[in-house]
Amino acid sequence: MEDRPQIGYSKRVMDHFMNPRNVGEVEDADGVGLVGNPVCGDLMQVTIRVEEDVITDIKFKTFGCGSAIATASMVTELAMGKHLDEALAITRQDVADELEGLPPVKMHCSNLAADALHEAITDYREKRKKKEAEMTA
Amino acid sequence: MVYLDHASAVPVDPRVLAFARHYLEEEFGNPSSLYDRGLSARRAVEAAREQVAALVNAGSPRSIVFTGSATESNNLGIRGTALRNRKKGKKILVSAVEHISVMNPAKDLQKQGFELDFIPVDRYGTVDLANLEAELTPETVLVSVNYANDEIGTVEPVREVSRLVHEHGAYLHVNATAAAGRVPIDVQGDGIDLLTLSGNDLGGPRGAAALYVGPGVKVQSVMPGGGQERGLRSGTENVFAIAGMGEAARLAAEEMEEEMAREQAIRDRLVRAVLEIEEAALTGHPTDRLPHHASFRFSRIEGESILLNLDTFFGIQVATGSACSSRTLEPSHVLLAIGLTHEQAHGSVVMTLGRSNTVADVRVVVDAMQETVGRLRGISPL
Numbered sequence: 178m179e180d181r182p183q184i185g186y187s188k189r190v191m192d193h194f195m196n197p198r199n200v201g202e203v204e205d206a207d208g209v210g211l212v213g214n215p216v217c218g219d220l221m222q223v224t225i226r227v228e229e230d231v232i233t234d235i236k237f238k239t240f241g242c243g244s245a246i247a248t249a250s251m252v253t254e255l256a257m258g259k260h261l262d263e264a265l266a267i268t269r270q271d272v273a274d275e276l277e278g279l280p281p282v283k284m285h286c287s288n289l290a291a292d293a294l295h296e297a298i299t300d301y302r303e304k305r306k307k308k309e310a311e312m313t314a
Numbered sequence: 315m316v317y318l319d320h321a322s323a324v325p326v327d328p329r330v331l332a333f334a335r336h337y338l339e340e341e342f343g344n345p346s347s348l349y350d351r352g353l354s355a356r357r358a359v360e361a362a363r364e365q366v367a368a369l370v371n372a373g374s375p376r377s378i379v380f381t382g383s384a385t386e387s388n389n390l391g392i393r394g395t396a397l398r399n400r401k402k403g404k405k406i407l408v409s410a411v412e413h414i415s416v417m418n419p420a421k422d423l424q425k426q427g428f429e430l431d432f433i434p435v436d437r438y439g440t441v442d443l444a445n446l447e448a449e450l451t452p453e454t455v456l457v458s459v460n461y462a463n464d465e466i467g468t469v470e471p472v473r474e475v476s477r478l479v480h481e482h483g484a485y486l487h488v489n490a491t492a493a494a495g496r497v498p499i500d501v502q503g504d505g506i507d508l509l510t511l512s513g514n515d516l517g518g519p520r521g522a523a524a525l526y527v528g529p530g531v532k533v534q535s536v537m538p539g540g541g542q543e544r545g546l547r548s549g550t551e552n553v554f555a556i557a558g559m560g561e562a563a564r565l566a567a568e569e570m571e572e573e574m575a576r577e578q579a580i581r582d583r584l585v586r587a588v589l590e591i592e593e594a595a596l597t598g599h600p601t602d603r604l605p606h607h608a609s610f611r612f613s614r615i616e617g618e619s620i621l622l623n624l625d626t627f628f629g630i631q632v633a634t635g636s637a638c639s640s641r642t643l644e645p646s647h648v649l650l651a652i653g654l655t656h657e658q659a660h661g662s663v664v665m666t667l668g669r670s671n672t673v674a675d676v677r678v679v680v681d682a683m684q685e686t687v688g689r690l691r692g693i694s695p696l
Contacts, residue, residue, distance in 0.1 A: 186622075194619070195626055200693055215696060218616055218636065218645075218660045222695040238695035242618035242636070246693060 186243060187277035193247035198254050201236040208301030210293040219245045223253070223293040227301050230261045235297075237290070244283040245290075248272050252290035261298050267291050315629040316675045320606065320668035321464045321492060322633055327517035327562060327669070334519065334558035345551050346542070355553045362560025366524050369516075369563040370490070370509060371500040379525045379543045380556050384491040384512035385415035387525040390536055390546065391487045391508040392419040396428060396456050398534040399485070403453030405429040407484075409441045409470070410651035411463050416489055417647070420458065433459070438599040439468035439652050441475060450482035457486050461493035461509075465635050465648045465664055466598030467607030469497060476505030485531060491515055491523075495566035496574055496604050507531045513559030516566050517669075522555035577667045578605035580676060584665065587680040591687055597649065597662065606667040611649075612687055614696040616660045620686055628682035635662040 186194070206224035213219040219241035226234035235256050237249040251272050256264040269288045273279045279288060317325075337358055343351030345359050359380070367375040381387045396406055408420045410432045424430040431449050434442045441459055450457070457479045462469040472488060479486040487508040490499055495516045501509050508531060513522035527533055527546070539548025585608050588594055593613040612620065617636030624630040635646030636659070645659035665679070 191622075191626065194622060197693065211695070215660070216656045218656070220695055238693060240614065240694040240696050241616050243622045245616075246619060 186247070186280070189251075189275070189277045190244060190247040190279065193250040193276065194243045197237075197246055197250035199236045199250065199257070200238070202238060203234050203236050206297075208297040208299075208304070210296030210298075210300060212289050212292045212296055213241070215240055218242065219289055221245065221249050221289045221293040223249070223290070223297045225256075225294075225297045225301060227261065232256050232259055232261065232264055235294075237293070242283070244276075244279050244288070247276055248279075248288050248290040249293070251275050252294050256294050261301075265295055265298055267294060315631075316678055317631050317670060318665040318667065318675075318679065319631045319633050321664060321666040323520075324514055324517050324668060325670070326514075326519050326558070327565060329565065330518055330558045330561045333561040334554050337553045337557045341553070343553075345553060346540075355551075358553055358557045358560075359551050362556045362563075365560040365563040365567075366511065367526075369494065369499070369567045370511065370526060371502055372526050373502055374529070376544075377501075377526050377528060379527055379546045380551060380559075381523045381525055381543075381547050382521060382549070382552065384413075384489070384510050384515075384523045386547075387510040387512075387523045388413070388415045388487075388489055389419045390533065391510055391525050391527075392416060392456065392458055393423060394533040394536050394546070395485055395487065395508060395531070396423050397536075398532045399455045400428075402483075403451075403455050405431070405451060405453040406456045406458070407431050407433055407446065407449055407454060408458040409433045409435060409460065411435050411439050411441075411466070411468075411648045412458060412460055413464065413489055413491070416458050416460070416487075429453070433457075435468075435651050437653050438602070439463050439466045439648065440599060440602070441470055443471065443474055443478065446475065447478050450478060450484065452483065454479075454482055454484040457484050459486070459488060461488050461490035461499065462497065462604045462607075463598065463648060464492035464666075465646055465662075466609050466652065467492075467603035468599040469493065469602045469604060472504045472506065480505060492607075493604060495563075495570055496606055498570070501526055501528065508533070513555055513562060516559065516562035518558040518560075518562035519555045521552045522559040524559070573669065574605040577671065580671055580673050581606060581608050581667055583673065583676045584608050584667075584679060587676060588683055591680075591684055594687075597652065597654075604666075608665045608667075610663050610665075611654065611658055612661040612663065613658070614661070614694050615687060615690040617662045619690055620661070620663055623686040623690060624682055627686070628678070630679055630682055633664040633666070635664065636660050 203224040345356040363375040509526035617634030649659035
């Protein structure tokens with residue numbers, strides 16, 4: 178099984194492509210992550226709601242191929258309900274593993290979902306820092 | 315199921331299979347053998363040669379060299395001709411929209427010391443004749459321009475290209491893989507020196523293709539061996555596939571006019587209806603295009619996900635020139651050559667019709683396309 182080359186997308190990739198979870202945008206999101214570039218063919222947006230350092234809502238929007246949509250959908254599932262530190266620990270490899278693998282050529286280009294999640298968390302933390310600084314000032 | 319990817323693979327015509335399987339099962343001899351079973355295989359190959367020659371008005375069947383694939387024909391036509399004539403000059407010209415099996419042998423020659431230039435095309439994919447004329451020098455040995463493009467359907471002005479090429483004493487190679495059996499080809503009237511044809515694109519089995527080599531055109535073998543096919547393509551002939559290609563060529567010559575009128579009527583309806591979808595545009599030439607060919611681009615969404623969506627939800631198979639579906643992750647050079655940005659090239663969809671398609675498919679495909687575009691744009695952040 179391990180030695181067999183992967184042909185096409187796994188069942189889980191197709192499931193997330195066909196029934197993507199958490200599509201859309203969190204209204205008045207606490208953090209927004211936007212990574213990729215439409216020129217390269219992949220653009221991913223992750224928006225999160227955070228309550229007491231826990232992700233209580235997360236949504237994605239993706240311009241890209243089948244695996245780009247599936248990885249974004251998967252990362253929202255993995256991060257939902259997680260503490261921010263736990264969510265930051267989710268890697269591209271975790272996303273690919275949860276999807277039962279991605280074709281090798283797709284591993285770097287269409288696997289930006291973890292990056293978008295991390296950026297959304299960073300965005301949230303920066304915004305909070307700014308707010309706290311404003312409050313103390 | 316609606317299959318709309320005949321540019322990638324054509325189902326073998328049942329009549330062709332019925333005709334050719336005889337050469338797998340009974341007349342399986344080697345055409346080089348002198349006993350009856352060999353001679354009957356030889357007769358089948360020669361009969362196929364006549365049919366293929368007739369399809370493109372080759373004059374003599376001797377001009378047809380059978381190979382194993384269009385890629386091989388392109389290699390023989392380009393490398394074999396450039397190398398054989400390198401004393402005359404070392405410059406080759408190919409259009410910017412050539413198939414990868416033309417591009418790569420040309421680039422290979424460049425590595426071996428040939429000068430290679432690409433002839434640009436306009437926004438429809440038509441070769442720039444003024445640029446071609448300017449690039450032609452006494453050192454130019456070979457020019458390669460496709461008869462019609464498999465990704466955007468545009469039919470090239472082959473006769474004008476030929477006139478310019480011959481005025482400068484060069485040879486013209488034409489890849490007609492996408493065009494043969496869809497538009498009438500007349501190698502003598504068009505002034506073509508070398509022409510690539512594929513058996514499968516005519517409805518024959520895979521494994522046979524041909525290179526027309528005009529009278530007096532000097533070509534050398536690129537694969538030395540037993541000297542079959544006038545020494546230009548060694549290897550025991552694939553009699554089954556060659557016989558099938560011959561029968562497919564015969565049927566194409568006989569039925570092309572009627573069948574292409576039928577497919578074009580469906581194609582025209584399809585194009586009109588698809589273009590009603592928001593932010594959809596035709597790629598390639600609006601009128602000078604293959605009759606069975608429709609190609610589009612859709613903004614804000616990506617071609618591979620369109621392809622997957624159409625296949626999994628609707629059972630419709632199409633092609634795309636999107637980077638994400640290619641091995642190199644580069645967008646199609648054809649779409650970039652017609653001036654599309656990378657972003658625009660990502661949203662490409664190619665639909666190529668065949669015998670199985672009917673006018674009823676139009677509504678099915680357009681409804682599926684509408685839903686697909688709507689769903690994917692709903693997911694897209696753009």
